[in-house]
Amino acid sequence: MGVSYPGVGRVLVIVPTYNEADNVRVIVDRIRRAVPDVDVLVADDNSPDGTGGIADELAAADPAVHVLHRAVKQGLGRAYLAGFAWAKEHDYDAVVEMDADGSHAPEQLPRLLDALAENDVVLGSRWVRGGKVLNWPFHRYLISQVGNLYTRLALGIPLRDATGGYRAYRLTALDKMEIETVASQGYCFQVDLAWRAHRNGFRVVEVPITFAERERGASKMSSAIVREALWRVTVWGARARLAAVRRAVSGKRSEA
Ligand SMILES: Nc1nc2c(ncn2[C@@H]2O[C@H](COP(=O)(O)OP(=O)(O)O)[C@@H](O)[C@H]2O)c(=O)[nH]1
Numbered sequence: 001m002g003v004s005y006p007g008v009g010r011v012l013v014i015v016p017t018y019n020e021a022d023n024v025r026v027i028v029d030r031i032r033r034a035v036p037d038v039d040v041l042v043a044d045d046n047s048p049d050g051t052g053g054i055a056d057e058l059a060a061a062d063p064a065v066h067v068l069h070r071a072v073k074q075g076l077g078r079a080y081l082a083g084f085a086w087a088k089e090h091d092y093d094a095v096v097e098m099d100a101d102g103s104h105a106p107e108q109l110p111r112l113l114d115a116l117a118e119n120d121v122v123l124g125s126r127w128v129r130g131g132k133v134l135n136w137p138f139h140r141y142l143i144s145q146v147g148n149l150y151t152r153l154a155l156g157i158p159l160r161d162a163t164g165g166y167r168a169y170r171l172t173a174l175d176k177m178e179i180e181t182v183a184s185q186g187y188c189f190q191v192d193l194a195w196r197a198h199r200n201g202f203r204v205v206e207v208p209i210t211f212a213e214r215e216r217g218a219s220k221m222s223s224a225i226v227r228e229a230l231w232r233v234t235v236w237g238a239r240a241r242l243a244a245v246r247r248a249v250s251g252k253r254s255e256a
Pocket residue numbers: 015016017018019020043044045073074075076079098099100101103214218219220221
């Protein structure tokens with residue numbers, strides 16, 4: 001049945017990959033060394049550079065490593081949803097999201113998992129005290145800062161880093177978040193899940209992480225990904241405000 005992490009249970013670290021041939025071996029090795037008590041699932045979207053084949057070799061050599069081969073590139077969100085479903089089928093208690101490019105340090109994973117012992121959702125945060133970003137170009141810093149400020153204001157959630165992708169969730173929480181209705185594909189997926197966790201009243205906590213820009217391979221970040229996040233967050237915020245106004249109006253009517 002595999003090993004379990006104290007206070008959390010069986011943990012699956014999901015690593016989505018698209019053209020990460022130079023990174024996948026390094027990241028899986030680092031995870032296995034840093035936290036031997038977790039399993040790993042590489043969720044590969046049929047990367048043309050052969051990432052999936054390398055992941056298969058790693059899985060053949062280590063029973064704690066698994067691979068989910070997906071037919072086409074469908075974005076980070078779809079890959080994670082497929083990974084969550086796999087975790088549920090295989091009776092895990094918690095899942096972790098982690099990039100393949102080394103930006104999220106496996107050595108900091110115990111911080112997230114220790115916090116998960118007391119919470120439902122843990123966000124690795126670059127923008128709380130103690131959090132750091134290394135080697136990011138100014139434009140990425142700006143997109144993240146402005147994006148998080150806009151998210152806080154539009155949705156009224158108290159999170160400093162709602163767009164980050166180093167996280168841990170209890171499966172019991174994901175089960176209640178109706179993730180089958182998630183349509184977000186890019187980084188907006190992260191905001192979507194943070195927003196759902198907040199609305200469900202879950203115990204959500206941010207722990208500081210050090211995010212280091214990738215040294216190998218190319219980023220899949222694009223302006224389309226930023227635009228998707230912008231319009232979806234705007235629509236969610238507007239809907240939430242409209243619902244609040246409706247509640248206030250019907251409250252007044254029933255008072256009258
Ligand atoms: N399976 C899958 N993984 C993806 C996709 N897009 C990005 N990723 C992975 O998501 C992680 C973060 O992407 P990255 O390009 O590093 O974004 P950045 O860190 O914001 O520049 C990496 O592990 C990527 O390989 C996708 O369409 N499918």
